Amino acid sequence: MSTPRIAFIGAGNMAASLIGGLRAQGVEADRISASDPGAATRERVSAEHGIVTFEDNAAAVAQAQVVVLAVKPQAMKAVCEELRPALREDQLIVSIAAGITCGSLQAWLGDRPVVRCMPNTPALVRRGASGLYANPLVTAEQKAAAEQLLNAVGMALWLDSEAQLDAVTAVSGSGPAYFFLLIEAMTQAGEALGLSRETAARLTLQTALGAAEMAMGSDVDAAELRRRVTSPAGTTEAAIKTFQAGGFEALVKTALDAAAHRSAELAEQLGR
Template sequence: MSTMRIGFIGGGNMAASIIGGLVASGFPAEQIWASDPNTESLDKLREVAPVHTGSDNHALIAAVDIVILAVKPQIMKIVASDIAASVKEQQPLIITIAAGVTSGSLNGWLGGNTAIVRCMPNTPALVRSGATGLFANAKVNATQRAQAEQILQAVGLALWVDNEAQLDAVTALSGSGPAYFFLVMEAMQAKGMAMGLSPEVAKQLTLQTALGAAQMAISSDVDAAELRRRVTSPKGTTERAIKLLQDGGLEGLFSQALEGARLRAEELALELDGE
């Protein structure tokens, strides 16, 4: 990795997060390029690390070995079509973090025969606690797979999926997942306040409980179901709360929610493919 040159087309929050993670892990800032038409975005990137910045995507592609497309899905076709000739000439590894844009569509927009890794990171990557699913098309070699994995590991967990359709499941589970936990935190905090706790106490207890539960689950050698059983004493307060949640259909609601998110991810891909 230390000999590779990485370029970011798009200088938003996710690009800044990945750049920050790379530099924090020891990757040289002078081997990172970023391109964006917004000078304010580039100024913010230089606050993260002293990387090369500019607005010429073609010059960036000529300078690097790996191009990370960090633009919004709605403008991906325009950006990809514009850089197609440069990509064909330089043949860099393309990594895309745009949701809903399939590798097949991107490959076509880039002129074909392109090595593409498609990634689905989530927003905790902004604090280097992300969870990312990755898929590589047939043009990606073993070295490029390892490079893509190392880049995304700079902002958290990075796992490969067997086929591209599984990225829709990744989107439903971890891509949208932070919002599910935020909703639970929101409900817990609100009820804590309703039971007489101050807003600050309710907030801090909720957040620390969420953090502690996640850390226990990560460090434990048993699954979440067993951890739940271990803290649910017979005829105790937790047992009553869990029973009420289950009687209310919590598991079924989560199943429906994740399936709805997965189906919506499929729909978005079809909509973007048709543009």
């Protein structure tokens, strides 16, 4: 399958990462276009990736087979309503906006193939994790194109139902911040134990990276990896028992429930 022509509406952080990822995968610059109201943003993305840019959204989508909506959720309704007359029926719409449902997109754009994605910030360093949901009008070829787009900045997984995007938001969408919080807390605790801040921070970060890489490369789950490094009556067990006595697992569950609930609430507000 040859790479389809892709137009990005909005050329901010996430669009620039996706364009950079596609270019790094060998996608030719002439397959990609972008539009953005900011002259400096257009110049930056064009200079960095060699792609053509437009001030006018309609001009950017004219040659495209895939249209990526990469504006802020609050701008989405106005962007879609303005773009609608310029779109063709065979174009795939990919939305990366948090909380904008396929129902809202179809209300603003008409019935057409739509893939809704929830990427996360590590996409900026090509280590992203995205959940994807396709409406029934999306063809197998279009699904492959959406998958290639999100895989260019990390890993992409298909979901069975759109409602699962709230769970994806709770797990991977907001997830980087949970790890940042743990990194912060471990660094502070290491400092309190007598390490310099820099040493505590560097040891914590390298440990987070090492643990993630070990778990990624392993054929057993995280619970088994944890058991293997927890000797009876040892130091790790002393810490793990303290975490568990403080209700760690229940707290994580309550936190993710709160994120999923908020995601559904925001989708309800943004869709109006």
